[in-house]
Amino acid sequence: MSKLFNNYINGKWKASSSGETFENINPANHNEVLGRFQKSNKKDVNEAVSAAEEALPKWRATPAPKRGEILFKVAELLLQQKESLAQDMTREMGKVIGETRGDVQEAIDLTYYTAGEGRRLLGETVPSELKNKFCMSVRMPVGIVSAITPWNFPIAIPSWKLVPALVCGNTVVIKPATDTPLSVVNFVKVCEKAGLPPGVLNLVTGSGSEVGMPMTEHDKVNLVSFTGSTDTGAVIASSCAKNMKQYSLEMGGKNAIIVMDDADLDLAVEGVIFGAFGTTGQRCTACSRVIAHKKIVKKLTEMLVTRAKTLKLGDGLKPKTDVGPLINESQRTKVDNYVQIGKNEGAKLVTGGNPATGKDCKNGSFYQPTIFADVAHKMRIAQEEIFGPVVAIIPCNSFEQAVKIVNDSKFGLSSAIYTRDVNRAFKAIETLDTGITYINASTIGAEIQLPFGGTKGTGNGHREAGTAALEIFSEWKSVYVDYSGTLQKAQIEHD
Numbered sequence: 001m002s003k004l005f006n007n008y009i010n011g012k013w014k015a016s017s018s019g020e021t022f023e024n025i026n027p028a029n030h031n032e033v034l035g036r037f038q039k040s041n042k043k044d045v046n047e048a049v050s051a052a053e054e055a056l057p058k059w060r061a062t063p064a065p066k067r068g069e070i071l072f073k074v075a076e077l078l079l080q081q082k083e084s085l086a087q088d089m090t091r092e093m094g095k096v097i098g099e100t101r102g103d104v105q106e107a108i109d110l111t112y113y114t115a116g117e118g119r120r121l122l123g124e125t126v127p128s129e130l131k132n133k134f135c136m137s138v139r140m141p142v143g144i145v146s147a148i149t150p151w152n153f154p155i156a157i158p159s160w161k162l163v164p165a166l167v168c169g170n171t172v173v174i175k176p177a178t179d180t181p182l183s184v185v186n187f188v189k190v191c192e193k194a195g196l197p198p199g200v201l202n203l204v205t206g207s208g209s210e211v212g213m214p215m216t217e218h219d220k221v222n223l224v225s226f227t228g229s230t231d232t233g234a235v236i237a238s239s240c241a242k243n244m245k246q247y248s249l250e251m252g253g254k255n256a257i258i259v260m261d262d263a264d265l266d267l268a269v270e271g272v273i274f275g276a277f278g279t280t281g282q283r284c285t286a287c288s289r290v291i292a293h294k295k296i297v298k299k300l301t302e303m304l305v306t307r308a309k310t311l312k313l314g315d316g317l318k319p320k321t322d323v324g325p326l327i328n329e330s331q332r333t334k335v336d337n338y339v340q341i342g343k344n345e346g347a348k349l350v351t352g353g354n355p356a357t358g359k360d361c362k363n364g365s366f367y368q369p370t371i372f373a374d375v376a377h378k379m380r381i382a383q384e385e386i387f388g389p390v391v392a393i394i395p396c397n398s399f400e401q402a403v404k405i406v407n408d409s410k411f412g413l414s415s416a417i418y419t420r421d422v423n424r425a426f427k428a429i430e431t432l433d434t435g436i437t438y439i440n441a442s443t444i445g446a447e448i449q450l451p452f453g454g455t456k457g458t459g460n461g462h463r464e465a466g467t468a469a470l471e472i473f474s475e476w477k478s479v480y481v482d483y484s485g486t487l488q489k490a491q492i493e494h495d
């Protein structure tokens, strides 16, 4: 019988009231069960929210530098445990060990950076229009936060939500994706060991409908922070709007790399391969469109196909593996369906296009790195998020046309351009309608000290990471101190 994992509520590890569990399976080897996790329900959510409510007054009254000190400890422990956290993560969700180490490193970076906010949380002091009066703004916690996190960055993305929420003085209930509960259990254990008081952070595992929705609808929850699919984001947004709750959403992308005729093609090829097939294409920032100038499109396509064929698929724990599996069988079916759609639309399949079933792949959800050429930008494979190792090459005639094609998308997360022309690079920065733009680099690999998020259908205007995250997890309070000893009237006493 595989190991049993519990929820974490009010500082205690405990089973769900449902009495039921679900299995966590290695996507590289379906015979390996990593453990059984609690199949929780509304009752567990209510208990977790009550714990968060009870812990809130004391936590928000804890000086922010002290909250930051606990979070520094979290960062130190993550650093100490980096290797075992990364190994668990590869077994749980498949991406290669170098990338899972990177995932944990992203959480370490974010946590050190944001713990320091405990000694900043900057507000403003501004002059008053009246004499003997002092004006300032301070950051207040929002209250109880529900964090609903995805499986593709199972520790980094939870850290983007939990750490700023906690440093700002909120209490939290987190629900990890059902494919990656182990990484979040590991993260919560680190927080417990670092000395986070009971009730400040609570973990409830289970499905979106049984756990995620009650966490969204609960009337004591003040803010829902979600990363995941656009469909689920839309459900969360309408529920929060109805109940006047705050929400921050980070959803899909259809990220593009423009390759101009003056680009360093070797560099561009590495960027496209890393962006399209890194994390098996399962990043919101993954490169899924290449907009290539007609003068180089043929050569670039050949180079990409040659390079894609060298990629070694298999178990991400093996040091020679380049590309791991997809997260589960339903994602593999979805990717395969998109490949059929691409073929039916008339795109030219130049490599891949099938599930990978060789000896290193036979027990897992593997899919061949897939490239389509001669794609028209209105085709579904060039418009919809596939979330797999599939990239569409779209020829273009000019820089201006390339920008139009990139921007003709309902999403706006990440974009990139390969060019040696500095003027064109700056024009790209100005005109590409995405939250992130890379020059001579791939669409993936954002650093935590900058805002992360996108325009249009990618989100709802918020940015995570950096100091931008504080705008999500704190509320402004404006403070006026009148030390005149008289009744002074702003605006009215104007002359």
Ligand code: UN1
Binding pocket: 106, 152, 153, 282, 283, 284, 285, 286, 443, 444, 445, 446, 447
């Ligand atoms: C995501 O795919 O949701 O920029 C996050 C990147 C990573 C984060 C990706 N640092 O690719």
